[in-house]
Amino acid sequence: MKSAVEPSAAFLTDRYPELGRGPVSVEPYVSPEYYEREKVHIFKKTWLQVGRVEEIPKAGDYFVKELAACDTEIIVVRNKAGQIRAMHNVCAHRLNQVVYEKCGNTRKFFCKFHGWAYDLDGKLTGVPDESCFFDLDKADYGLTQVSCDVWEGFIFVNMDPNPAQTLAEFMRPVYGDVEGYPFDKLTCGFAWTSVVNCNWKLALDAFQEAYHVAYIHGNSIADAIDKSEGGSMRPLDVVCGDLHRRLSLAGNQKSVYGNPKAVTSGGAAAQEALAESAGARPIAAAALRAGMGSARHEFPLDALPEGVNWTKHPNWLFDINVVFPDFYLSLRPNYCQAYNFRPIAHNKTLFEGRVYYPEMTTAGGRFFQEYMKVALRDVLLEDMSTVERTQLAAQTGAKQHMVLQDGEVLVRHGAHVVDRLVNAAQSV
Numbered sequence: 429m430k431s432a433v434e435p436s437a438a439f440l441t442d443r444y445p446e447l448g449r450g451p452v453s454v455e456p457y458v459s460p461e462y463y464e465r466e467k468v469h470i471f472k473k474t475w476l477q478v479g480r481v482e483e484i485p486k487a488g489d490y491f492v493k494e495l496a497a498c499d500t501e502i503i504v505v506r507n508k509a510g511q512i513r514a515m516h517n518v519c520a521h522r523l524n525q526v527v528y529e530k531c532g533n534t535r536k537f538f539c540k541f542h543g544w545a546y547d548l549d550g551k552l553t554g555v556p557d558e559s560c561f562f563d564l565d566k567a568d569y570g571l572t573q574v575s576c577d578v579w580e581g582f583i584f585v586n587m588d589p590n591p592a593q594t595l596a597e598f599m600r601p602v603y604g605d606v607e608g609y610p611f612d613k614l615t616c617g618f619a620w621t622s623v624v625n626c627n628w629k630l631a632l633d634a635f636q637e638a639y640h641v642a643y644i645h646g647n648s649i650a651d652a653i654d655k656s657e658g659g660s661m662r663p664l665d666v667v668c669g670d671l672h673r674r675l676s677l678a679g680n681q682k683s684v685y686g687n688p689k690a691v692t693s694g695g696a697a698a699q700e701a702l703a704e705s706a707g708a709r710p711i712a713a714a715a716l717r718a719g720m721g722s723a724r725h726e727f728p729l730d731a732l733p734e735g736v737n738w739t740k741h742p743n744w745l746f747d748i749n750v751v752f753p754d755f756y757l758s759l760r761p762n763y764c765q766a767y768n769f770r771p772i773a774h775n776k777t778l779f780e781g782r783v784y785y786p787e788m789t790t791a792g793g794r795f796f797q798e799y800m801k802v803a804l805r806d807v808l809l810e811d812m813s814t815v816e817r818t819q820l821a822a823q824t825g826a827k828q829h830m831v832l833q834d835g836e837v838l839v840r841h842g843a844h845v846v847d848r849l850v851n852a853a854q855s856v
């Protein structure tokens with residue numbers, strides 16, 4: 429099908445002929461049966477991001493993560509040697525959940541049912557009244573281990589006991605050139621958790637295109653759009669790998685939300701950011717003025733790794749990175765957003781959003797962070813209330829397909845990859 433208005437530049441989508449240009453099926457977004465296949469062929473076989481190393485800095489620190497798409501709950505813990513381990517939260521005796529708390533610090537895990545004790549590696553070390561068991565060899569009854577590894581401080585787990593790829597092999601094809609980004613200097617911030625009534629892909633899709641920003645975010649952050657790029661936030665560039673995908677975006681450097689360097693660079697960058705939108709956004713401008721110069725670290729653009737702002741565009745705003753299947757990592761020079769869209773059911777998703785900033789050394793800096801938390805919450809509400817309505821509309825059956833434009837190429841790629849894995853597995 430030929431579109432009525434062709435942009436002058438070549439379509440980004442056409443770089444990936446396997447994606448085609450055609451309509452995309454709605455069925456994967458509404459079918460409970462399709463979701464069951466995603467669980468088996470994707471979520472139980474793939475590396476999944478579950479947290480950061482800073483959450484469990486000391487030996488014995490742990491957190492528990494429910495992974496509904498894997499039909500399990502896992503304990504992620506730092507052991508005595510300082511390594512991070514993951515194991516199913518299932519007692520080897522009569523299968524009670526061993527840990528009830530969501531996070532904490534402990535020397536051992538004691539099952540609350542009959543008191544079996546496990547060390548930080550999941551080895552069974554204590555059994556009350558052990559002599560009444562029949563030839564019980566404690567070495568056979570540890571907690572079931574889950575594959576676990578760390579990339580740039582992000583902890584990943586894989587339900588496959590023998591993953592087809594190491595975590596490094598999984599990440600490097602698209603994200604090798606992002607390694608070295610200063611994640612370790614972005615240790616402060618805020619988080620949200622919310623159950624969203626829509627399919628996990630539908631929620632993620634709203635974060636892997638910027639076509640909607642001018643419209644749905646028209647009253648909140650649309651002045652961040654770099655109008656020189658066509659007015660609808662067209663991607664500067666796109667990379668689609670075998671699994672992962674990313675795109676880069678420009679921003680209006682003369683707006684408080686469109687200038688990514690303002691708060692940590694201060695000076696000329698901050699003055700530029702206030703140039704156009706300070707009048708229209710007086711509170712945002714006040715927050716920016718209060719926060720300028722407060723960050724503990726500097727983040728010079730030329731110190732960023734090659735894979736961040738890889739087009740080196742002068743008006744760069746941020747990069748959207750989507751780590752397959754459900755991890756969205758948006759990178760700016762001085763803060764980042766790490767969102768997970770964890771499936772709960774075919775039409776229910778657990779959104780876990782974390783935003784990481786550098787430590788702010790003044791009260792003004794803290795005020796800036798608080799302001800950004802509230803501003804971003806409003807933007808997220810604009811997204812999430814929309815996708816719940818989209819899910820209801822998709823479930824009516826009125827439409828079997830959706831049409832995508834070139835700027836929505838990551839949405840197309842995401843649907844393509846999921847379908848390829850689900851169907852390849854079926855045809856074996």
Ligand code: FES
Pocket residue numbers: 519520521522523524539540541542543544
């Ligand atoms: S079920 Fe855990 S000790 Fe019995």
Ligand SMILES: [Fe+2]
Pocket residue numbers: 634635640641645807811
């Ligand atoms: Fe949005």
